[in-house]
Amino acid sequence: MANFSYTFWAETSNFVNINFLDRLLFSNSIFLGLTKFSDSTFEKSISFRNSYFKDLLDLQDIKLLGIMNFSNAEFLKDKGINITGFAFDADGAKVLGNTGKIAKFMYLNSLEGNETVLLNFIQNFRNLEQIYDANQLEYKTQKLRQKQLSAEIITTPYPDYWRVKFIQKIGQYLLLSILLLLSQYGTNFSLLLGIGLITIGYFRVLFWLLDRWRKRYPKPIIPKIYDIVCMVSSGVSLFSIGTIEIFNSAEYPLITLFCLSLLLIPIPLSIVTLIYQKGRYHDLMESSYFLLDGSMRQLQLLIVRLPVIPEFPFFRDRYTPLVWEKRWNWLNYYDFSLNNFLKLGFNDIRLRDQHLPGLISTLVWYQWILGSLYIALLLWTLSRTIPGLNLLIYLK
DSSP: OEEOTTOEEOSOEEOTTOEEOSOEEOTTOEEOSOEEOTTOEESSOEEOTTOEESSOEEOTTOEESSEEEETTOEESSSSOEEOTTOEEOSTTOEEEEOTTTGGGGEEOSOSTTOHHHHHHHHHHHHHTTOHHHHHHHHHHHHHHHHHHHHHHHHTSOGGGTTSHHHHHHHHHHHHHHHHHHHHTTTTOHHHHHHHHHHHHHHHHHHHHHHHHOOBOSSSOBOOOHHHHHHHHHHHHHHHHHHHHHHHHHOSSHHHHHHHHHHHHSHHHHHHHHHHHHHOOOOSSTTSOSEEEEEEEEEEEEOTTOOSBOOSOHHHHTTEEEOOTTSTTTHHHHHHHHHHHHHSEEEEEEEEOSSSOOHHHHHHHHHHHHHHHHHHHHHHHHHHHHOGGGOGGGTOO
16 A cells, blocks of 8 residues: 655656556645646555645546545646546446535546546446536536537538538537537526526516507507516516526526527517517407416416417307406416416416417417427436436436
8 A cells, every 4th residue: 555645745746657556545635736647557446535736637548446536635727637538447446526526627638539438437426426526527528529519510621511411510519509508418407497587587578568568549558557667677587587597507608698599589579570560450459369267277287288279169268368457467478478488387378369460479389489498408407417317327
């Protein structure tokens, strides 16, 4: 056994290409310079418990047969441990560290040739039920994949731009970029929650505006001051909460908000602009576009329900238009946006099927499609962040 506990290393520490047959201890030690263990083999355990690293710890191309322990170790830099080519050479090989911290300090230069390294580390942390660390490495893996795809796209010759393979790479790159920005590849529930709050609040304002502000002349159909104050104040509050969540959770919050705005602004605002430019001239002009099923008021999951009621006379008897004169009517637009986006709500509110402008139906269906994609992303993220739902912990 080699015991270097409570030691101080002022300059570069070189343990390159050494075969350690027994235990190696560096507990409670301080490393101020580069620490190199590259190309070495550890047949037994190695401990860095309570150690401090000011510079890089190079574990490139090492072979581990025992346990490597980083409990309570501190790293000054984000890129504290180079795991390029790291090999788990035995079934009992493990890397231990503080939950939620150790994976943040691990890095490698490229994905090529290191796919197995990352898979082994991810499986290592899943076996230890350190889900956050496994997700951190998964996120870093996909960022390296994004970088790799970007390099391949940039270096593609111009004549190959119209080939199917190049178009597939573009599609993969865009999809991966969206997943990384909006959910950190299914590893950040807080980020996804902030995006959901903004989206629900945004569409709720659009639905309320189109339903309540229709014309000013000759007979005005506009909301009351009370409704305007409630909608604006609640909308600003919801947007602020969502934005704070994004800034607290996202790695690049401004780029994330820009990506979200590309999904929420161009198409919906274009539809709203066209509606007000064309005007609305149809029957039932003084009745709400939204119908409420008064026979059922309870929290319900509406995954398979569509946003427009069926064109069946007897089915319409169950639904009545929203009553604009009620002071609490503005809450119904929250409920409909929640129903349409998350397929969850307290009342069954749908669009009417008679005298309904096609552009309003298009806007509702657009949110419904975004909601279906959001639910899939939400369930995927929950399955990766909640240990009880993550089967990969128990499967190798």
